Amino acid sequence: MGHRLAASDALFARAAQVVPRGIYGTRGPLLVVPGSYPLFVRNGRGARFWDVDGNEYIDYMCGFGSIILGYADAEVDAASREAEASGFSFSQPTEHFVALAERLSQQIDGMAWALFTKNGSDATTYAVQVARAATGRRKVLCARDAYHGSYPWSTPGDAGLLPEDTAHIHDFVWNHLGSVQRLIEQHRGDIAAAVVTPYHHPAFDDSELSANGFLQELCRLARAEGFLIVSDDIRVGFRASLRGAHTVFDYQPDLVCLSKAIANGYPLAVCLGSEEVRRAASSVFTTGTFWMHHGPMAAAHACMDRLAASDGVAQMAARGQQLIDGLQQVATRHGQRLTITGLPAMPKVRFVADRDMFRLQAFCAAATRRGAYFHPHHNWFVTTAHSEEDVQRTVEIADAAMAETVAAGDRPFA
Amino acid sequence: MNADLIKSYLYLHAVLPQLTTIAARDEQARAAIDGRAASIQLRTVRGPRARLHANGSGLSFARELRPLPSLGLLLPSPAVAVRMFGGGRATPLPWWGLWRPGIIGLLRVLTGRLAFYLTASKEELERAACFDAAVGLRLAVMVYAIAVLTEHLPEARQAAADAPEGVAEFRFADGSAGSVRLSCPREGPMRAFLVDGGVTESQAAPANLIVEFQDTRTALGVLSGEWDIWLAIGQAQIKIRGHFPLAQTILRIMGRVGQFLG
Numbered sequence: 001m002g003h004r005l006a007a008s009d010a011l012f013a014r015a016a017q018v019v020p021r022g023i024y025g026t027r028g029p030l031l032v033v034p035g036s037y038p039l040f041v042r043n044g045r046g047a048r049f050w051d052v053d054g055n056e057y058i059d060y061m062c063g064f065g066s067i068i069l070g071y072a073d074a075e076v077d078a079a080s081r082e083a084e085a086s087g088f089s090f091s092q093p094t095e096h097f098v099a100l101a102e103r104l105s106q107q108i109d110g111m112a113w114a115l116f117t118k119n120g121s122d123a124t125t126y127a128v129q130v131a132r133a134a135t136g137r138r139k140v141l142c143a144r145d146a147y148h149g150s151y152p153w154s155t156p157g158d159a160g161l162l163p164e165d166t167a168h169i170h171d172f173v174w175n176h177l178g179s180v181q182r183l184i185e186q187h188r189g190d191i192a193a194a195v196v197t198p199y200h201h202p203a204f205d206d207s208e209l210s211a212n213g214f215l216q217e218l219c220r221l222a223r224a225e226g227f228l229i230v231s232d233d234i235r236v237g238f239r240a241s242l243r244g245a246h247t248v249f250d251y252q253p254d255l256v257c258l259s260k261a262i263a264n265g266y267p268l269a270v271c272l273g274s275e276e277v278r279r280a281a282s283s284v285f286t287t288g289t290f291w292m293h294h295g296p297m298a299a300a301h302a303c304m305d306r307l308a309a310s311d312g313v314a315q316m317a318a319r320g321q322q323l324i325d326g327l328q329q330v331a332t333r334h335g336q337r338l339t340i341t342g343l344p345a346m347p348k349v350r351f352v353a354d355r356d357m358f359r360l361q362a363f364c365a366a367a368t369r370r371g372a373y374f375h376p377h378h379n380w381f382v383t384t385a386h387s388e389e390d391v392q393r394t395v396e397i398a399d400a401a402m403a404e405t406v407a408a409g410d411r412p413f414a
Numbered sequence: 415m416n417a418d419l420i421k422s423y424l425y426l427h428a429v430l431p432q433l434t435t436i437a438a439r440d441e442q443a444r445a446a447i448d449g450r451a452a453s454i455q456l457r458t459v460r461g462p463r464a465r466l467h468a469n470g471s472g473l474s475f476a477r478e479l480r481p482l483p484s485l486g487l488l489l490p491s492p493a494v495a496v497r498m499f500g501g502g503r504a505t506p507l508p509w510w511g512l513w514r515p516g517i518i519g520l521l522r523v524l525t526g527r528l529a530f531y532l533t534a535s536k537e538e539l540e541r542a543a544c545f546d547a548a549v550g551l552r553l554a555v556m557v558y559a560i561a562v563l564t565e566h567l568p569e570a571r572q573a574a575a576d577a578p579e580g581v582a583e584f585r586f587a588d589g590s591a592g593s594v595r596l597s598c599p600r601e602g603p604m605r606a607f608l609v610d611g612g613v614t615e616s617q618a619a620p621a622n623l624i625v626e627f628q629d630t631r632t633a634l635g636v637l638s639g640e641w642d643i644w645l646a647i648g649q650a651q652i653k654i655r656g657h658f659p660l661a662q663t664i665l666r667i668m669g670r671v672g673q674f675l676g
């Protein structure tokens with residue numbers, strides 16, 4: 001089939017000598033299917049990337065969602081280059097810093113100020129600190145299996161951690177108000193915040209929208225009990241709305257964290273907050289050497305301009321829906337059933353009656369070997385650069401991958 | 415929970431059961447058992463118990479003691495059990511039965527063979543033409559140890575309680591050694607069993623998770639700590655397929671085994 005990964009494997013062997021795990025975290029090989037997925041990339045353009053062996057892929061991971069306009073977007077890259085041509089990493093911020101904070105605090109519904117960091121984890125961690133400072137309380141409620149970053153309070157890992165790191169983090173079950181109420185009863189008066197995503201997107205399960213007014217009721221409880229709502233909009237963000245996904249899913253957070261796609265892949269994250277928590281935000285000391293780097297801020301301006309001018313949100317929704325419809329047709333043709341959940345621009349795909357995910361892993365690996373990069377254990381992402389033809393081609397690839405998967409039987413690897 | 419207690423459970427309930435495979439496969443062990451019926455019981459004060467029963471042609475293992483063993487040995491503390499199995503000096507006290515040199519001799523042969531399979535170097539194993547079998551045994555110890563930790567180490571017990579229900583199968587792609595299964599029930603600790611080692615349990619349900627080593631060489635590298643498991647995964651020398659949440663729990667507990675079993 002011509003899908004060779006020799007150069008990728010050779011690079012991994014080198015990395016293995018000098019980097020823990022070779023590649024760490026979510027980009028590491030554990031969650032994909034080693035032998036089918038490239039581990040190293042050479043370049044990208046639009047909706048495509050090429051691995052170090054020269055294999056071409058239509059990409060549905062898009063830098064884990066950080067690419068929203070496609071790779072190497074000329075306008076965003078030019079904005080960043082232009083800002084950086086005059087130097088960067090100064091000791092003090094530039095005007096971009098103020099202009100972007102002004103723009104975001106006007107644009108993101110209900111927010112009055114912005115604080116920039118680099119990674120989503122920095123932003124969520126700061127938001128939790130602000131909530132604790134604002135309330136003088138310790139406890140933080142999070143949905144079970146939600147991901148809010150890789151710092152000790154939120155990481156799904158366990159090595160190197162102390163029980164104390166998560167002593168005040170408590171899980172509720174998404175869409176299960178009773179589990180929230182139980183925590184409130186247990187910790188009444190000591191809850192600083194609930195951290196929520198606009199909808200639930202766990203790694204190994206379907207994405208789940210808020211049902212029966214769950215998020216609205218959570219917000220009501222927060223107001224009544226005096227704790228804050230942090231919206232972790234890092235993954236969904238501008239794929240739902242340029243005003244913040246809470247405007248689409250209809251809840252009002254006190255703090256909003258954005259990152260990933262806000263600057264089309266340039267490293268930038270931001271924590272925004274309401275007027276009410278501004279003083280608490282000021283009271284928290286935080287900083288990072290690179291947090292005020294203005295290149296990504298210029299890129300963010302350009303990225304938002306492009307998304308607004310082209311109605312990028314609607315465009316991605318349409319492409320995502322085209323992909324979903326195409327995949328469902330492919331599945332039906334091959335006698336399979338798929339469950340596809342989440343926003344159309346961020347579809348989470350699984351096979352019905354495939355609890356152990358063998359078939360999903362086989363299908364995603366087969367599609368990836370043929371040039372449609374599908375991750376078996378993460379929601380996928382669509383960008384404004386995915387054209388109708390790209391999606392059409394993807395569906396053709398999915399058809400061949402599905403035929404291979406079905407031919408391999410019920411438990412392709414077992 | 416102190417480390418000696420955990421270790422004593424690991425020695426008696428993860429290491430010792432592998433004697434059943436050795437008794438079935440190893441010439442010297444088979445010869446020692448041949449025609450002999452005897453039961454040897456080990457009792458640790460405030461710790462694990464174990465019973466080995468030779469029935470003339472094979473050996474069985476149980477955690478529960480039975481009345482009237484041929485020989486009962488008392489280990490006065492978990493620390494003594496750890497010293498006895500960990501290669502240190504420790505003398506167990508006979509608490510039941512006659513101090514019969516024949517049975518002591520049988521126990522010596524069996525534990526000697528066990529120590530050989532579990533600690534001999536690559537070269538020694540190759541010279542003895544039992545490399546694959548030894549790696550199979552070492553893998554079985556690891557998998558049994560995961561199950562034992564879910565009984566006795568609070569963090570592992572909690573991880574197992576939070577883990578999804580399912581069965582993981584550890585196997586070799588080239589079939590060079592037998593498979594071991596680890597079952598994670600809806601409630602309670604995990605349980606390990608051999609699929610086609612000395613003792614076979616029914617394997618009606620297909621595994622929900624498969625951890626497949628390319629070959630015994632890869633497995634030994636990883637089990638001995640010489641190779642990093644993450645790198646072996648990245649290089650497709652270990653393939654993990656199926657129920658990933660279960661895999662994550664197992665990998666997490668597996669990371670703790672080395673802390674107790676060097």
Ligand SMILES: Cc1ncc(COP(=O)(O)O)c(C=O)c1O
Pocket residue numbers: 064118119120121122124147148149150197232233234235259260
């Ligand atoms: C919802 C959510 N929150 C937080 C984070 C952490 O972001 P980062 O990886 O940039 O630290 C992520 C990353 O995937 C995420 O998806």
